[in-house]
Amino acid sequence: MLFQVRAAQPGAGVIELEIEADSVDAAMSTVRARGLAALAAEPVTATRRAGRRGRFSLVLFSQELLALLTAGLSLIEGLETLAEKEHASEAGRVLHRVLEHLYEGMPLSEALERQPQAFPALFVATVRASEKTGDLDEALGRYVAYESQFDVVRKKVIAASVYPVLLIAFGALVIVFLLAYVVPRFSLAFAESTVELPWASRLLIEWGTLFAAHAGTLLVAAAVLLAGGGWLLTRVETRQRLARLLWRVPAFGERMRLYHLARFYRTLGMIQRGGIPLVTALGMAGGLLSAGLRDSLERARQAVEQGLPLSRAFADNGLTTPVAVRMLRVGERSGRMAEMLERIGAFYDDEIARWVDLTSRLLEPVLMVVIGVIIGGIVLLMYLPIFELAASVQ
Numbered sequence: 001m002l003f004q005v006r007a008a009q010p011g012a013g014v015i016e017l018e019i020e021a022d023s024v025d026a027a028m029s030t031v032r033a034r035g036l037a038a039l040a041a042e043p044v045t046a047t048r049r050a051g052r053r054g055r056f057s058l059v060l061f062s063q064e065l066l067a068l069l070t071a072g073l074s075l076i077e078g079l080e081t082l083a084e085k086e087h088a089s090e091a092g093r094v095l096h097r098v099l100e101h102l103y104e105g106m107p108l109s110e111a112l113e114r115q116p117q118a119f120p121a122l123f124v125a126t127v128r129a130s131e132k133t134g135d136l137d138e139a140l141g142r143y144v145a146y147e148s149q150f151d152v153v154r155k156k157v158i159a160a161s162v163y164p165v166l167l168i169a170f171g172a173l174v175i176v177f178l179l180a181y182v183v184p185r186f187s188l189a190f191a192e193s194t195v196e197l198p199w200a201s202r203l204l205i206e207w208g209t210l211f212a213a214h215a216g217t218l219l220v221a222a223a224v225l226l227a228g229g230g231w232l233l234t235r236v237e238t239r240q241r242l243a244r245l246l247w248r249v250p251a252f253g254e255r256m257r258l259y260h261l262a263r264f265y266r267t268l269g270m271i272q273r274g275g276i277p278l279v280t281a282l283g284m285a286g287g288l289l290s291a292g293l294r295d296s297l298e299r300a301r302q303a304v305e306q307g308l309p310l311s312r313a314f315a316d317n318g319l320t321t322p323v324a325v326r327m328l329r330v331g332e333r334s335g336r337m338a339e340m341l342e343r344i345g346a347f348y349d350d351e352i353a354r355w356v357d358l359t360s361r362l363l364e365p366v367l368m369v370v371i372g373v374i375i376g377g378i379v380l381l382m383y384l385p386i387f388e389l390a391a392s393v394q
Contacts, residue, residue: 003027007036017116026294033283056091056118059147066140075136076102094118107131122267125284129274139274146270150263153349160360164367171371178378180219184212186382201384247290255355260289261319262348264297269341278337279305293319310337323347 005017005027019027019041028038061082068078079099086092094115101111109128112119123143130139187208211218232238247253264285271281282301286294296317303313311328314320320328324344331340 003041005031005038005041007031007038017120056094058119058123059144061091062123062140062144062147066137066144069137069140075108091118108136122271122284125271125276126274129271129276133275142270142273146266149266149346149349153259153262153352156353157356160356164360164363167364167367167371171367171375174375175371175378178375179207180211180215183208183378183382184215186385187212198381198384201381204378204381205385247292255352256290257293258321258348259352260293261324262345262352264289264293264319264345265324265341265348266345269338269345272338272341278310320344 003019003024005019007017017031017036019030024041027041031038031041064082065078068081069075073081076099079095079102083092083095083099086095094117097115098108098111101114102108106114107128109124109131112127113124126139126143127136130136183204185208187205247256267285268281271284272278276284279301282297282304286297286301289297296319300310300313300317300319303316304310308316309329309332311320311325311332314328315325324347327340327344327347328337331337334340
């Protein structure tokens, strides 16, 4: 989850950062680990997050700056071009502040670090590593590819969930329409009937009679329950409890673990390609893991500091799978650890995509059957009294 953290930075005063973490305490701990004094933290809602991205898109900035550098412009010229293009927006103000620091002689990484609300620590570290090797354009390309790969998985999950969500919503609307409009009118016709009806039909008629007599009260109660449920979902604690419950579901929890590990491995591989030491990279990428996995990562990091191979440290702390362990050992023997980490992330992403596709293919017909049975059952129970009356007349 994304949190906005206010912190005090020596020489810069109070600044605001966006931190990906599981809780407020975890977000503030991450900020303190960077040497800042965390003051307060609050979750960033979907609306505020969309607004922030609308003001400054880091991926778009990276793509445009990469294109300008590839075209032969210097760094200053490229930033001036982007700042001029965005002169009336928040992005333009951010870029102007970055340019001011560059004019003062600061390196780009330090200038970006002074704008933490726009440039996360991972991006700053990538740029800082590129300053030592002079391959800023390659670093930008890696970051763009890194974000694009995450977007691919995210879009697959969203696309696979659209149809089931629409199916559930439409089925729920039909069921509500039957229970709130059709059943009460049917129940009035059979309320005085002396025919012995099946238990389920009597229950449905009693519900229809109750709703017809107290429709306003029941609708208000339903609205209050929905509003209360929506409010609870906005609470960080509620979402954390739901996430912990989902983690306990055998199949779903394992896929959530693989999703977190895929992000972690991709991030770690990108940082390693930038030349950042492994132990430092482990600390930087740890914020992408859930709380339980983050504890395991800390134990693994300490083991690596003591000289244990990365593959052994990850295997001992539950941060890998049998296939990933073999790929890590290959990376250790060949010296291509960054490439192996990225390949492991891609392998996990492919596995998640296959699981999402298979689950959606199985879920759609199951949902259709369940919704059809519920709607058909309601309609059948409404018409059973008619059949009973017809039988009694005969």
